[in-house]
Amino acid sequence: MENRTVIHVEHLSKKFKEESALKDINFSVHAGEILGFLGPSGSGKTTTIKILTGQLAQTSGKAMVLEKPVEQINEEIYEQVGIVTDNSGLYERMTVYDNLKLFAKILDVKKETIDYLLKSVGLFEHKNKITSKLSKGMAQRLVLARAILHQPKVLFLDEPTSGLDPSTAESIHELLFKLKESGTAIFLTTHNMDEATKLCDHVALLNDGLIVEYGTPKALSLKFNNNKRYQVLLKDDRELTLLHSDETREKINQWMSNDELVTIHSCEPTLEKIFLEVTGRELL
Known part of the structure; x- marks a missing residue:
């Protein structure tokens, strides 16, 4: 796969009056890569998406999408981009199917793609429902289907599975992996550390x-695995969490020799715990 840089950000900052929403940030996203932009509300995630999609001008620094400065993003670039945010517009008086049919025509996408996507996001049975009658979760899934209808080269996702049931979220994850495999770069914000x-x-x-x-x-x-620990399950159903030590190594060797060990897992910190350690704040 071509390792093309799709998003490139250098020394990007954004001020609103005297308040700095972004302070000198740098990163790149390549074709076929998913970058997670993680932080609590008010940390600058949505501001970054708005700058990268040409909705907001940066105060200083450089940002490029598909090798084009964000200040020069035009219709040709927008046709290669997908965006899922809270304010993504839908035609509420049209049916679910007709919403996608309209965008398929604009983006020169085959109509056969619509049914496949509706099945993938769990909306096929609701294809003839008026969009205004959809629940928030259903509308969110429709926005996602519309955003990936044309297999964009870059996809911006702002909390794409928030409020969705686990089965639908899993279907969406599978869709995102397929897009990634086809070379789409995905910029993702989420509160879900798993x-x-x-x-x-x-x-x-x-x-x-x-x-x-x-x-x-x-x-x-x-x-950040500074306090190394191991979680073990023994055949007598005992579950133990043990610190990394010579004594632990001897116990594990003995359990293995006696065929008493069922499972063993190392206990690295989660992203949530890492964020708390680095910032003193929770990802809420």
């Missing part, structure tokens, strides 16, 4: 407009 760990190649932890940590979920977990 989701970020599962989906993201890299994550940026954002706090007060600054990226305070950046890396793969696994690398960050290992970096």
Whole structure:
């Protein structure tokens, strides 16, 4: 797969009067990569998306999408971009199917794609329902289907599975993996740290407009695994959490020799715990 840089941000900052929403942030996203932008409300996530999609001008720094400065984003670039945010508009008087049919015509997408996407996001049985009658979760799924109808080269997702049931969220995760495999770059914000760990190649932890940590979920977990522990399950149903030590190693060796050990897991910190350690704040 081509390792093309799809999003590139250098020394980006944004001020609203005297308040800094973003302070000198730097990152890149490549084709076929999912970047998780993680932080609490007010940390600068939505501001970043608005700048990268040409809805808001930065105060300083450089931001490029598909090799084009965000100040010069035009219709040609928008046709290669998908956006899912809270304010993504739908035609509420039209049916679910007709909403997608309209955008399929605009984007020159085959109509056969519509039914496939509706099944993937769990809306096929509601295809003839008027959009204004959809629940919030259903409308959210329709916005996602519309955003990926044309297999965009870059996809911006702001909390895409918030409020969805686990089965539908899993279907959406599968869709995102397929898009990734086809080369789409995905910029994802989420409060769900399990989701970020599962989906993201890299994550940026954002706090007060600054990226305070950046890396793969696994690398960050290992970096902050300062208090090494192991969780074991024995055949007598005992579950134990043991500190990393010579004594623990001897116990584990003995259990293995006696065929008493059922499972063993290392206990690296979650992204949520890492964020709390780095910032003193919870990801709420």
